[in-house]
Amino acid sequence: SQQGEEDPQALSIQEGENATMNCSYKTSINNLQWYRQNSGRGLVHLILIRSNEREKHSGRLRVTLDTSKKSSSLLITASRAADTASYFCATDALGYQKVTFGIGTKLQVIP
Amino acid sequence: DAGITQSPRHKVTETGTPVTLRCHQTENHRYMYWYRQDPGHGLRLIHYSYGVKDTDKGEVSDGYSVSRSKTEDFLLTLESATSSQTSVYFCAISESGTGVRHTIYFGEGSWLTVV
Numbered sequence: 377s378q379q380g381e382e383d384p385q386a387l388s389i390q391e392g393e394n395a396t397m398n399c400s401y402k403t404s405i406n407n408l409q410w411y412r413q414n415s416g417r418g419l420v421h422l423i424l425i426r427s428n429e430r431e432k433h434s435g436r437l438r439v440t441l442d443t444s445k446k447s448s449s450l451l452i453t454a455s456r457a458a459d460t461a462s463y464f465c466a467t468d469a470l471g472y473q474k475v476t477f478g479i480g481t482k483l484q485v486i487p
Numbered sequence: 488d489a490g491i492t493q494s495p496r497h498k499v500t501e502t503g504t505p506v507t508l509r510c511h512q513t514e515n516h517r518y519m520y521w522y523r524q525d526p527g528h529g530l531r532l533i534h535y536s537y538g539v540k541d542t543d544k545g546e547v548s549d550g551y552s553v554s555r556s557k558t559e560d561f562l563l564t565l566e567s568a569t570s571s572q573t574s575v576y577f578c579a580i581s582e583s584g585t586g587v588r589h590t591i592y593f594g595e596g597s598w599l600t601v602v
Contacts, residue, residue, distance in 0.1 A: 411591075
């Protein structure tokens with residue numbers, strides 16, 4: 377079963393708007409990563425946030441982590457049509473080395 | 488892009504036949520993984536390897552076997568394909584298997600249809 381679950385499952389926005397995706401997980405984690413998947417392609421790593429970090433930035437990406445709520449959010453600012461993809465969070469539960477992925481959020485950015 | 492090559496990229500096979508998917512990496516990473524991706528289930532780990540001849544099961548390993556005779560190659564075999572194994576299969580690699588501390592790099596996927 378998935379450790380992480382993304383919300384919403386689908387999101388459609390206009391180009392230039394911000395997109396926010398959320399990931400909730402069930403048990404305490406060591407680290408959390410976000411990945412992106414373009415249609416018909418493999419997943420590509422975007423950003424890693426450690427359990428002792430609260431916020432991290434990478435270009436137009438902003439990731440937050442709230443360990444008390446067991447949740448993370450991915451914000452893409454000033455979205456572009458090229459951001460259209462599915463986004464997944466990946467977590468590793470404490471004491472459990474394997475990584476599990478959520479079902480993903482499918483983002484559509486309309487030009 | 489990480490040097491991961493999956494073959495074949497697309498395959499249609501009949502129920503009951505054996506199928507082998509190959510993953511080849513040029514990064515010399517220790518860990519290799521096979522995932523399947525299905526609508527509504529996301530990515531699920533089938534098997535993984537932490538070294539030559541060292542493999543372990545993931546969460547959906549029934550009906551699958553793997554082998555790793557060389558660092559660079561990781562084979563996934565469906566011993567007797569069933570329609571429920573119709574899926575997209577992704578090979579992945581990482582330097583370390585300790586959680587998400589290290590980036591996981593994915594191949595481009597192999598689309599398998601079992602008819």
